[in-house]
Amino acid sequence: MRMETLPVETAVEWVTAWTGLSWPVSWETAFAIRDRLGWVADPEEARYFTTFLSRNGADGGMSTNESGMFNGIDFPLATTVIRGQKEPDTASVTWAAYESYVEALARLFDKPRTEVRRRGRDDEFRQAKWYLPNNSSFSLGARPGIMAVYVYSPEVTWADLEDQRLTEEYGENWEDFIE
Template sequence: MAGSTSSEPPTNPTYERELPDGTIYRVVPPEVGVPVIRRWLEHDWPMTAQQALALRDELGWTPSPRKETLVTTNLGSGRPKDASITIIRNKLDSIHVWLSSFAPIDFDSITTALTQSMYEQYVHVFTDMYGNGVQKLNKDVQSTTWTLHSGASIRIDTIGSVISFGVNSPMANYAAAAEAELLEWEAADDGE
């Protein structure tokens, strides 16, 4: 899609910006992204590799010819290979999906306000569904995480002009919590 000077429709100012170099910067709006995120997040757990790949196919996502877990979605981020699915021991561990195209850092002044607005909209929608999430600001990365009763979690992240989401399985969250507990225990042991 070019700008309004082409025969194609003009960019949608709600979730697109035409950049000075003529490319289109695009963010996947919540009305498109949230239903897809919920399909992954609210699936019965554990999710087998076969179930994860079947859901990928149901969603109309295209696997890479070289690696079936590296995927191009149809969400409209404008990026090829905008999702990765991690499978460990024949179970879905996590999925990560980019919800925006990339733009050169020189264009952050044009793209960041749109990205931040979409991030806030995603946070609002998920807060309405799942209650308050855990918000973190680490250097330039802003994120909000919700953990469901199933133990699965969703995290929305943004940094500059990039926004993405990750869904972790209950087992991935359990392993991360166990690792954090071990590191805390080792740090306390070293302090004695």
């Protein structure tokens, strides 16, 4: 199955629709942005939606916090190609698009924090993450055949930054030291 990726301009439009918001974000605002981008709400649960990249139903979703408020969103920047259906060029298509998106987003949001795991393997994972002035954050994550953006509320971003701080101070298993 051939992987289709968004043009860079469209990917940037989709990302920037979510990054400059004032938090907390109302469900009304979140649904309005979803609709403006042309994404179609799931008829049974409006938090889930389909983009034109979808091949099999909902391919994006909005998360809630413990109070039921909008807490973030994830959406694809490419069609998803599952194992066993990858073409010989799936990995190269994934990484070329990923690098183009990171470069374009870095021009807008500065250099991201990056991570690469299992480099060169079939299950290689790359992530670029940006921390924004409105205290939210977003990441672009990819594996061969899969690429998605995750936008995080200030609440989730704070927890991520705190986890990084504690990991740096106490090591990877810092949770083991908390009673």
